[in-house]
Amino acid sequence: MNKDFIQIRWHGRGGQGAITAAKIVAGAAFVSGFAGVVTAPTFGTERRGAPVMTSLKISKEKIYDLSPIETPDIVVVLDHLLLNEADVTHGLKKDGIIVLNTPMAHETYDFKNYRLATADITAISVEAGLPHGMVNTGIIGSLEKATRLLGIDILIKGIEEEFRTRKPEKNSLAAKMAYERTETGD
Amino acid sequence: MHIIEDGNTTAALGVKLCRANVIAAYPITPQTPLTERLSEYVESGKMKAEYIPVESEHSALAVCIAASSAGARVFTATSANGLLYMHEQVQWASGARLPIVMCVVNRAVGAPWNVWNDQQDSISQRDTGWMQIYCADHQQIIDTVIKAYWLAEKASIPIMVCYDGYILSHTTMPFDLPDQEKVDEFLPPFQPDYALNPDEPANLNTVTLPDVRIDTKGQLAHGYMEIRCLLQEELRTTLQLASEAEKRFAGIFGRGGNPYLEPYRCDDADYVAVGLGSITYQLRVCVDALRKEGIKVGVMGVRYYRPFPDAVIADALKGKKGIIVFEKALSYGYEGALTSDLKSALYEHLAGTGALPSVQNFIVGIGGREIHTRDLTENFRAATQGRVSREPSWIGLKL
Numbered sequence: 345m346n347k348d349f350i351q352i353r354w355h356g357r358g359g360q361g362a363i364t365a366a367k368i369v370a371g372a373a374f375v376s377g378f379a380g381v382v383t384a385p386t387f388g389t390e391r392r393g394a395p396v397m398t399s400l401k402i403s404k405e406k407i408y409d410l411s412p413i414e415t416p417d418i419v420v421v422l423d424h425l426l427l428n429e430a431d432v433t434h435g436l437k438k439d440g441i442i443v444l445n446t447p448m449a450h451e452t453y454d455f456k457n458y459r460l461a462t463a464d465i466t467a468i469s470v471e472a473g474l475p476h477g478m479v480n481t482g483i484i485g486s487l488e489k490a491t492r493l494l495g496i497d498i499l500i501k502g503i504e505e506e507f508r509t510r511k512p513e514k515n516s517l518a519a520k521m522a523y524e525r526t527e528t529g530d
Numbered sequence: 531m532h533i534i535e536d537g538n539t540t541a542a543l544g545v546k547l548c549r550a551n552v553i554a555a556y557p558i559t560p561q562t563p564l565t566e567r568l569s570e571y572v573e574s575g576k577m578k579a580e581y582i583p584v585e586s587e588h589s590a591l592a593v594c595i596a597a598s599s600a601g602a603r604v605f606t607a608t609s610a611n612g613l614l615y616m617h618e619q620v621q622w623a624s625g626a627r628l629p630i631v632m633c634v635v636n637r638a639v640g641a642p643w644n645v646w647n648d649q650q651d652s653i654s655q656r657d658t659g660w661m662q663i664y665c666a667d668h669q670q671i672i673d674t675v676i677k678a679y680w681l682a683e684k685a686s687i688p689i690m691v692c693y694d695g696y697i698l699s700h701t702t703m704p705f706d707l708p709d710q711e712k713v714d715e716f717l718p719p720f721q722p723d724y725a726l727n728p729d730e731p732a733n734l735n736t737v738t739l740p741d742v743r744i745d746t747k748g749q750l751a752h753g754y755m756e757i758r759c760l761l762q763e764e765l766r767t768t769l770q771l772a773s774e775a776e777k778r779f780a781g782i783f784g785r786g787g788n789p790y791l792e793p794y795r796c797d798d799a800d801y802v803a804v805g806l807g808s809i810t811y812q813l814r815v816c817v818d819a820l821r822k823e824g825i826k827v828g829v830m831g832v833r834y835y836r837p838f839p840d841a842v843i844a845d846a847l848k849g850k851k852g853i854i855v856f857e858k859a860l861s862y863g864y865e866g867a868l869t870s871d872l873k874s875a876l877y878e879h880l881a882g883t884g885a886l887p888s889v890q891n892f893i894v895g896i897g898g899r900e901i902h903t904r905d906l907t908e909n910f911r912a913a914t915q916g917r918v919s920r921e922p923s924w925i926g927l928k929l
Contacts, residue, residue: 383703409815411903
């Protein structure tokens, strides 16, 4: 992976908070010295529950191309059932990383050519005290475990800032727990 | 201080920094979050302004016209069919010479119904006597809102600050949030030449006759044609004002430069792409790719579209082999409006000099059709190799 320009595509469902999650990672990347960070949601005719997509580009330099990501380095999937509804690996680079929220075991999956990281974020988030189905902060922990991109501390700080009026500790706990429990198959 | 926000929030923060007194707007996708942010600022007391909810865009601008006539600094914003619904009041605002600032969050117009980005909405308002500035990123959005108030109030002419729906309005990126103190230094409180005053009742913009006439004070008053001619003349002089605004802004904030154009790798270019808004930044990526192939290309964003900086544009493009205009709007029945304007400027300033470039026109991203950078690059390359089409050529069309 070219660490000067990283493209992360997020697959979630309307209302799951993928855009917020991407924005938290963007903020953490910016304070870590990436001058170019862009989150660009792809808008269709979504409603709650429908598959949605967001692009996150992280670069050492200012980003001029705001078009949706076509060849991601990483895809983040907030709901394993999306694997049946969306072509989440479309354009994913060889040896690209899939970060997947799933209740199933890591070895259940066989993504040739890709690296897979899994965690049951849905369960972890409930354990952390969040309402059922709130997974957008937990998945950030898994993303970091799978990529070692920014360091978990700066992401935790970003989560607590973003959610400062909405259960910041529970959200950051979900990310910490997910970070510790993510299976990378390594 | 750098912050990361979406384009609509960026615009709202700009309006807040400018201390607008009256905001009237009707929500429409993709402008909605902008009006939501402003109503939150007003409701929470972060912004001291009157937020007037209205039942339509026509009323939104009517409220702004009334408040501006009473000497208030006003703001509204809209998109697409909302702007079209405003159209009568759009013409009125410029004729009445009111310094209204309006953000147009560019979106395709119906029919058929479509909420995604193109620029048909603001381009269709080209001839209304408003200034129009296009933005390519969030820094330009917030800086332009601030400059827009200064320009509008200096010239007594309203101004549209245009930025691409979704592509900018819903995309987040970092930008430098200007300090309130510096904005206050750049933009003093609005001092209108004339403001409605209940103690001195007056009629404004009543029936004005075809010819000049003696008014009630015994003085020779302008006819309609004189008033309209002055709008044209003073609108043209805002080209100089824009330069002044840019210098003042750069002196205080340390950024800025050319208020009219934003050229990239144009100096030694044989072919230059031209456009409005975010696509001109995307085209920079194409320019870098084509340069690696040895093709000498550049891209020039037109920031100031009305009044049209014809002389500056012609000077920047003289001697080039070809100009390739990428547009998200069309003057139906002919070609892109920017293409026509550009040809007119080139003909006026360069005809007969031997330095007149050829001009080609691509139509792209209509109704939010995704603009793939590789498609842009391929079409750009093809246009450097010969004339692609006599008619405007549509990129990514699946007919």
